[in-house]
Amino acid sequence: MQSLALLAWGPTGWLDELTFAAGLTLLVALAGFALGSVFGALAAAAKLSRSRLARGAAEVYTTVLRGVPDLLVIYLFYFGGAAMLSAVARLFGHTGFVGMPAFVTAAIAIGLVNGAYQTEVLRGAYLAIPKGELEAATACGMSGWTKARRIVIPQVLRFALPGLGNVWQLVLKESALVAVIGLAVHLPSIDVFSLFTLPEVRFNDLLRQAHVAAGSTRLPFIFYLAAGCFYLLLTTASTLVFQRAERRALVGMRRA
Amino acid sequence: MDFPFLWATFLRLIEGVPLTLQLAFLSVGTGLIFALLLGFAMLARFRPLKWLAQAYVFIFRGTPLLVQLFLIYYGLGQFRPFLQELDLWWFFRSPFYCVLLALAMNTAAYGAEIIRGGLQSVPAAQVEAARAFGMSGLTLYRRIIGPIALRQALPSYGNELILMVKATALGSTVTLMELTGIAHKLISETFRAVEIFLVAGSIYLFLNFLLTRLVAWGERAIAPDLAAQEKAKTDIGLKPVQAH
Numbered sequence: 001m002q003s004l005a006l007l008a009w010g011p012t013g014w015l016d017e018l019t020f021a022a023g024l025t026l027l028v029a030l031a032g033f034a035l036g037s038v039f040g041a042l043a044a045a046a047k048l049s050r051s052r053l054a055r056g057a058a059e060v061y062t063t064v065l066r067g068v069p070d071l072l073v074i075y076l077f078y079f080g081g082a083a084m085l086s087a088v089a090r091l092f093g094h095t096g097f098v099g100m101p102a103f104v105t106a107a108i109a110i111g112l113v114n115g116a117y118q119t120e121v122l123r124g125a126y127l128a129i130p131k132g133e134l135e136a137a138t139a140c141g142m143s144g145w146t147k148a149r150r151i152v153i154p155q156v157l158r159f160a161l162p163g164l165g166n167v168w169q170l171v172l173k174e175s176a177l178v179a180v181i182g183l184a185v186h187l188p189s190i191d192v193f194s195l196f197t198l199p200e201v202r203f204n205d206l207l208r209q210a211h212v213a214a215g216s217t218r219l220p221f222i223f224y225l226a227a228g229c230f231y232l233l234l235t236t237a238s239t240l241v242f243q244r245a246e247r248r249a250l251v252g253m254r255r256a
Numbered sequence: 257m258d259f260p261f262l263w264a265t266f267l268r269l270i271e272g273v274p275l276t277l278q279l280a281f282l283s284v285g286t287g288l289i290f291a292l293l294l295g296f297a298m299l300a301r302f303r304p305l306k307w308l309a310q311a312y313v314f315i316f317r318g319t320p321l322l323v324q325l326f327l328i329y330y331g332l333g334q335f336r337p338f339l340q341e342l343d344l345w346w347f348f349r350s351p352f353y354c355v356l357l358a359l360a361m362n363t364a365a366y367g368a369e370i371i372r373g374g375l376q377s378v379p380a381a382q383v384e385a386a387r388a389f390g391m392s393g394l395t396l397y398r399r400i401i402g403p404i405a406l407r408q409a410l411p412s413y414g415n416e417l418i419l420m421v422k423a424t425a426l427g428s429t430v431t432l433m434e435l436t437g438i439a440h441k442l443i444s445e446t447f448r449a450v451e452i453f454l455v456a457g458s459i460y461l462f463l464n465f466l467l468t469r470l471v472a473w474g475e476r477a478i479a480p481d482l483a484a485q486e487k488a489k490t491d492i493g494l495k496p497v498q499a500h
Binding site: 063064067068069070071072073075076078079080083172173174175176177179180207210211214218219220221222224225227228231232235236 | 315318319320321322323324326327330331332333334335418422423424425426428429436439440443444447448449450453456457460461464465
């Protein structure tokens with residue numbers, strides 16, 4: 001029963017730390033997903049474009065990032081990103097090693113991988129738009145941008161929603177991998193208008209926090225299990241949210 | 257491009273390929289047996305069995321593989337005296353067996369979903385027709401349900417195989433020196449992340465390319481008529497767009 005007390009909220013238990021850590025994990029996943037949408041939209045546009053070069057580049061992007069382990073991509077950005085930054089810093093006369101913030105590294109690495117999956121979803125969704133609607137929009141005199149805004153984007157989002165739901169589940173689970181590069185957000189204590197001081201805080205990501213708790217209590221099973229429960233909570237909540245969103249998005253559609 | 261360095265890296269990395277393949281094949285093999293049992297359990301008429309299988313699939317698909325691996329490798333260490341008493345400690349002490357177990361249990365959950373989908377895709381009329389011919393039990397499965405379900409399931413299972421090859425990289429987090437483990441070691445020694453990523457990534461891409469060819473060959477072998485139709489449609493640009 002002592003182990004249950006360790007899972008309490010407050011200074012003696014780990015529940016508060018784990019909850020904040022879950023928040024950081026959610027944040028990384030959101031950042032990765034948002035970046036992934038940008039990469040995905042660009043790559044999908046490239047794949048649908050007439051330029052052979054753009055199509056080729058997008059093809060290489062999706063093939064490589066979907067065929068290589070995510071962990072390897074994270075290592076590339078964690079070490080490679082730092083080396084690149086150091087090289088840039090040397091140009092400006094700074095000598096020595098410049099690290100890359102773990103959060104940025106994680107978001108970029110996860111975003112790139114996730115973007116490759118989003119590319120296929122978005123491309124499929126675009127192809128699902130009936131050709132007649134695009135022709136009709138052109139016939140009505142809509143220009144490229146107006147057509148995109150009024151006809152293409154709303155429908156792409158609608159058709160892509162189920163696929164994006166799957167991709168979001170992927171990104172949530174992938175975010176566990178950032179524990180290997182020790183993702184932590186460190187905020188120094190802030191003095192707010194000399195009225196009060198916000199304490200210094202340090203957030204770990206969920207799996208890392210479980211690792212820390214497991215190490216200090218020597219109860220690894222309990223804490224990895226707790227981390228697993230938090231992930232299950234996140235993925236289940238996401239499923240419900242996407243189900244609702246799909247229902248809403250399909251309100252005006254005829255059901256087959 | 258520093259080709260001598262790339263070549264030297266390639267020679268170092270290639271040493272990790274046997275372990276990567278070993279992990280992938282063994283986990284997929286054991287995972288498939290487990291997936292078959294689970295897939296049938298999910299369609300069982302006996303409710304508790306069905307719920308148990310559904311809960312298993314829900315839990316293993318809803319949590320990251322890395323958490324599952326840590327739970328097995330680090331987590332079960334909490335029960336070391338108990339496991340020693342059962343004489344199972346040699347298994348859970350070894351990172352190799354723990355990765356194997358985590359991968360197999362994980363792929364079993366995804367595989368079970370694919371197998372369930374395959375079995376459910378068999379048209380009821382076909383089963384009824386077979387029964388009308390007097391087929392039952394094993395014959396029905398061998399001649400009708402099995403082949404149809406396999407055709408449906410193989411493409412998805414091919415994707416799962418590629419995911420498993422990629423998932424073996426997680427072994428590097430518990431000290432296994434497979435492809436990614438060696439790549440990580442080389443990167444932290446030389447800090448030449450881009451070149452090493454290039455070589456390691458190419459090896460993974462090559463392995464996955466072979467795998468996709470193998471699955472495509474398998475698809476053609478079990479459904480030559482379907483494959484020919486698909487190819488003809490693609491060739492003349494008529495391939496139907498998937499509707500949602």
